[in-house]
Amino acid sequence: MSKHTVMMKHVLGALALTALPAMAQMDHGDMQMQGGQPPADARDPHAYSGGFTLDEGPYALPGPRQLTLADEHWFYGVLADRLERVDNGDDQALAYELEAWAGLDYDRAVVRAEGDIEQGRLAEASTELLWRHALTAFWNRELGVRYDTGHGPDQGWLAAGVSGLAPYWLELDATAYLGDDGQTALALEAEYELLLTQRLVLQPAIELTAYGSNDAERGQGRGLSDLVAGARLRYEFSRQFAPYVGWEWQAALGDRADQLREEDEATQENRWVAGVRFWF
Template identity: 80%
Template sequence: MKSRWNNTLLALVVLPAASVWAQEPHAGHGTTAADVPQHQTSQADHGQMQGMDHGDMQMQGGSAPTDARDPHAYSGGFTLDEGPYTLPGPRQLRLADEHLFGGVLVDRLERVDAGEGHAWVYDTRAWVGRDYDRAVLKAEGDLIGGRLEEASTELLWSHAVSSFWNTELGVRYDTGHGPDQGWLALGMSGLAPYWFEVDATAYLGEQGQTALALEAEYELLLTQRLVLQPRAELSAYGKDDAERGQGKGLSELVAGARLRYELSRQFAPYVGWEWAATLGNTADMVRAEGESTQETRWVAGVRFWF
């Protein structure tokens, strides 16, 4: 029995040592990595990789190639008018950003009821051009008693500077209260974080008058067809112009909301409410004429585009 225990103990000590010795590169009969079975090599490599520093490895989601935005970077040298698949004659393949597109949006066409009377208000824009550059026409105004009371028209050149923002440069012409007035316009429009549509424009007018107009709106989808659209406008002027009813500083604030039902994506009737107030020096001018500086309005109209 004692001899059996001694043999067992010897096997437990000697066999692991012999196994390690046999796997040494220079042990036995000159064993090399090529002599090691494939499954053993894979396990050894796996052990080395576990101890490896992965900091220098190129992982997915790293920096984009320097030519990632080059439309011809991965074309193998072919272009739209050269290569084995080019058709004879003028180039026939056209991409979307090479075509002229256009559209018209009537954002507001509504009847406004302020308690003492009503007016018709329009706010529309049209554009024609490509993805990056286009001509834009903006027009808004109101009619009272079938006569154009006030109107503002802008002709702008819009250029895309990012995926969600455009710069706008052009001219504006106002008619209505006081003498007509022309402006140079420079602004930004686009989609701010959290899906707010923003339009900010600075103006330089006649005799050095300056102005700033800010607009923001948000579309809250109550259902796939029922949309609530809060909206706010703020305007300011650089100096007093009593002849045109423009006071230095913040001039007017309009805030409200419209609830529309989209019979189709292109046509939607709506109802709404808004509050308007004149501010600062402009409010003083309004009071001097015996008019109210605040007004609550109920609106009903349609929004459509084509």
């Protein structure tokens, strides 16, 4: 070892001994680990611009505005989450669940439609027109109207709810309704996508519906009324197109089950489904 190297080791050792008392006296109480709560304005596109805009500041371009940021563009999408053939052992039907939306990052207009087609006729249908507003990075607020046809007299509703992505990638949707004659309803839905491979996806889902009062004519029972649970296994030829097969169990609960028993109808039903899921 050279004399120069030995001298450098002594110098560095002395500096370290000098710095140790100061380091021991440092207050680490205000130090935080990486992560934690994001700032309240984390989703605000103007929060970190330093006061500059496209119209003012040293980077503003002369004449009419020439740039449009991503959060100022209009986007749209159409999702056919379910387009399937349903077989319960006795009868067969076609079922659909569609959603279309258009708007900006924070505010969008949404149309949701679902229903059943039996023997070439629309047997039951529900259509919603909603305004969706982003509350946080993963949650939305929804307000709008809904219109049901097919089971008893037609019925209109006012709708208010939240939807979003919970921890562990669980998709949740909760909507409260106020309908004709003061009827109320609550619909809860949860689903999860389990990637068995990059193309083979298992999607279990569960849906609960509750009503504020009995309406046998429309098939509504007070309290928890309907439960639907099942799973669909799809193969994604592309992210936009995937055929699937699945199984679903539907059960009537509480007062709704009593109504069906009085009509000598089954309170539970098993159904096999096969269909296609696509979006663009």
